[in-house]
Amino acid sequence: MLQLIQEAAKDAKFTCEIVSATGRDDIIHASIVTNIYQNEIVVCDVSSRNPNVMLELGLRLASKLPVIIIFDGEGNYPFDIGTIRYLRYRKDMRYYDINKFKNELTAKILEVQESHKKGTYKSFLSHFKNVDFDLDSIGTETQTLKEFLGSIDERLANMEQSKKNSSISNANILYKRAPRIQLAETIVDSMREFIAKNPIFAISTDKDYYTLVNHLKRTHSTLDPKNPKLKNNILETFQVLQDEDNDLPF
16 A cells, blocks of 8 residues: 555655654654654545554644545544545455556545645635634743742732722722713812821711712712712722722731
């Protein structure tokens, strides 16, 4: 079979070799993987269903590069690759049938080469809409433990600084939750003033809430303290403003 594939490849102006036979790497598995991902076309015989062959086929399918599958027809064709067409040959190697198979393989090689050049080749993964990735974007990174811990410290410092810088923005987000009841900046300023005068003030009862509202009415006489949405906005904003100071010694 190897001789037949080599003859078919030669007729298509290709050079054929087994993926493990190049000797480019000292480790045979490195040669196999390199050839699977770099050669223009791969022909894979799944007849024996050897585990190593199926693994190598899986690697090639993941590359989205052209692959031609051949099968001797003995038993069932592997279900998991059922969407991929294959060329069938006779296991008994009868001359007429094998010669016909060789011509079909040559034609298939030329067909696949042409479709890949035109960008019309359909890879195995193209049959699955939700599966798409670019092998070139997959990489590995190594870090020393010191570098890793340093990166964590840097991220934590940035998060802490961001928290300090965004307290006012957080307050703005809170009072924008209710579009029709936005707290004016003057009210926020008045709340800061109240906090400055009452640093340990806590709203635990309606009476406490109305104490705050009465202070706010000095800058916004139209406040309706009974409006539940407005009340929630005021309470949440007041809490955020109370939490602005993150530099406490404890």
